[in-house]
Amino acid sequence: MGGGNGQKAKMAREKNLEKSKGSKGSQLESNKKAMNIQCKICMQTFMCTTSEVKCREHAEAKHPKSDVTACFPHLKK
Ligand SMILES: [Zn+2]
Structure with a gap:
């Protein structure tokens, strides 16, 4: 003390x-904070609560020729 x-x-x-x-x-700051997952290829942002499954879905739907980790490096293990 x-x-x-x-x-x-x-x-x-x-x-x-x-x-x-x-x-x-x-408001803008908190929005930025909430959207802290971004696809590195199309720059689309996702809520930080977006699950890995959803990220993979996006990658497969939008960028089928790219690896999911090219879109979302944080999924790399
Ligand atoms: Zn994308």
Whole structure:
């Protein structure tokens, strides 16, 4: 446990950080965060919750000549 002042200052800083984030279109930021899977070939974005099966479906449907890991390198094991 440190001094109460340090704790307060830290909280104030975090509050300010939150404020500055909010002013810059937080909607866009959260959208970007949610769509963090991207097909490297057609640049289509997917929700981060998109399952590997769905990614493979996309790759097979849209890019049958390419390996699924060419579209989604994160599936590489
Ligand atoms: Zn694609």
